[in-house]
Amino acid sequence: MSQLDIVGKSFPQIAAREKATGETKFVTDLVLPRMLCGQVLRSPYPHAKIISIDTAKAAALPGVKAVVTFQDTPKIKFGPRSEDWTIFASDKTRFHGDEVAAVAAVDADIAEQALELIRVEYKELPYIISPLDAMKQGAPLVHEDKPGNIGAEFKVEAGDVDRAMDDSYVVYEDHFYTNQVYQAYMEPMSALADVDLSGRVSIWTGTQIPNMMRMTYAKALGMSPDNLRIVVPEYGGAFGGKMENNIHLIAAVLAQKSGRPVKLVNTRHDDFLAGNPRVPMHFDIKIGATQDGILTAKDVKVVGAAGARLVYSQVIVATACYRVDSLYRLKNVRAKGYTVYTNSVPTACFRGFGNSQSTFVLESALDELAIQLKIDPAELRIKNGMGSNETSVHGWKIGSSGLRECVTKASKAANWSQKKNNKTPFKGIGLACCNHVSGNRPFAREFDGGSGIVRVGKDGRITVFHGESDMGQGQNTTFAQIVAERLGVTMDMVNVAQVDTDISPFGLGSFATRGTLMGGNGVLAAAKDAYDQMADIAADMLNTKAADVACRKAMFFSKSSSETKISFQDIASEATIRHHGAPIVGTGFYKPPTELPDPDTKKGNISPAYPFGCQIAEVEVDPDTGQVSVTNFVAAHDVGRAINPMATVGQIQGGIAQGLGWTLMENMAYEDGKMINADFVDYIVPSCFDIPDIKAILVEPIEPNGPYGAKGIGEPALNPTMAAITNAIYDATGVRIKELPVNPQKLLAQIQKLGKHVKE
């Protein structure tokens, strides 16, 4: 590849200056004339029959412009995957926080008073929170038409698991649990909705999936998708959490009823109660290996709690069943997954998408195998790790794999061998690896690629349109770099448009670590198209052929005689003049070489590229309290090529911080069926003191399918963190953590039960 001017260099986010000066208008900052404040009345019970709702007093309060319940909606069942949602609860509420009614008023105080005036008569019903209890016979049903509370089942099997297990030298078998945690993006979910005179609805909201959301919401609102417009301003983080959610639809219904714009911003409490946190999962794992440490077979059962409606949990449980199988050269695998309805908040996507849960389990199990076999855990990973140009048990074609390099580089940087062998009481070091995807073929059935539009105005200003979503991770900057590189211009010439479904391409969005590869390849194709159009004009003006034309630093020149140069702006101006005002518009798309998995065998290459990583944590455990602190952290990640190394390192450090919070601090707790720590007072996320220095190492094997060789990094940044920390806790104390988060009292009790410290 020729020399790169822009790609591979660290640029600040293109929006960083606005963000640093407070100029950025986030969703919660938006204001429209005559805008009303929306607020939602939520169920105080985990499961209750609605006997009656009286909204008369609320509606009569001066300043209240709309009060809405299920009766004011189209009463259509909908959902992104399984149509078990309604905009408001109809006959009964199914979780503490379920939407019952909403108001729109001229200010927040009046809206709050109005909510207090709504009289709802409930009859409490028996509830279930644990998915294991929910599966038992006689358990209360969350949805009457779902016997056993089973929302979905998934199974996959390849090879001969039983035989391979029998033939194994060692077999490890255990039960693990990963808990429910909250994304805790800093800007709560919010929406601004407006309806025009024709009835067309516009929603401004922070969403990872503007176009798919539009399709789901059009159905919910009983309208044609072309009557719905989604605009995505800058928004404050998502981490998987900002997909479909009823509050957007409630804002729309309130705007329809009041005839005025309505902004609805979740309080932090409401965001905890009715966001879409991580799917909690129970795992039974059985895994075998030969005496040499070659993995022979893996068998898992996964039970995940969907909460009161299926959002994406069934796909997440499926992912937990089998994605991690392509981390190692496993041949014999079997998994059974159950997604179970419970009377708790609907769970969905959170960085890792099930693979983080199963990576915790698999990498804990590998630590056990390494101990039983007396093999260095790093060596065990290197022995089994998937390499470049290999095909996994599920038919995944691994183009490039930097897994082994990640293990060796992380080990070296962390001084692994020395620290692993140097035993100090209550100090430990642990290692874990991960794989992931860069896009997931079956997530949206119709297609999985990316697309873009690159517009070059008469002044030479470039605007990139995409339909993905920058949730703060810096995707717009990455896209700007890719486009600037392809066009041969400087970064200050490239602008990235806000996603607006009226204008932007139909991008699938930002999930499955797909943005950089899918969206990046999409805007790259569009940039190539724009470039080719400009090169034709440049060739004409330079009296040469288009193939002889090049552009660098915004100057077109002939490669054979580089004496004459014409600026990019001049070519853009000439193009617009020749085309009587029409700008250059490049469009393009990327069709990945993927395949839908076979419905029975689940075999099929689901992603064009697979990122890998290895993380090493060092911990200290307080022998008096059981408190764990992470003292050092090294993370080596195969990112294909880092388009923007500073941003890539930022993703890694941020992912690890979230993984650390999950492992040691965070848990959404329930008592009497109600979430009891639904705010930042009682639900503590990491502060700067909890996060150690994180050394990030970028391993760049250059992925053939990636834009300039790039893969994704968002989710793999977190996937191995939990096991790296808990394996370090084992090294420090001899206690195997099988349940997240680590509970200091339990850990202390287990340490005392062991009697003698293993490292002493």
Place this chain on the structure above:
Amino acid sequence: MKHVRIHLVVNGEDYSLFITPNRVLLDVLREDLELTGTKEGCGLGKCGACTVLLDGRPVHACLTLALQADGCQITTIEGIGEKEVHPLQEAFIDKGAIQCGFCTPGMINTAKALLDANANPSEDEIKQAIAGNLCRCTGYNKIVDAIHSCGCQSEKEKGEVR
């Protein structure tokens, strides 16, 4: 509720406001003065996104009644850089300390108060100062680095980011 008259000096400009006494400074700044750079992350003083400087001290605007700020000097993120971008803002930009940017205004205000009081803080002093400002994107490493780079006198100590 009876309205009261208050006077605020915000980013050097005088404001005379007629408000109900129950309103918090955050809402008055965001709604009445349209200074939306100050963010609400939790409403309970636990995330620091609403941090502004009240007579130079960092406070949670979500927990401060506007009435309490009567007669005080208030600096919001819009007033930090005055005409130029403040070196702290520049450092946050250049060091990659900003991802979604929702915590950034509060974080920069807290850091500004620290540097005004202590021109060359240690890493631990920086962490003490920003311990009440949550960031969910960056893992804090780059934020501490950015603040540290403003405090350090010597270029060499500023450290490189790739």
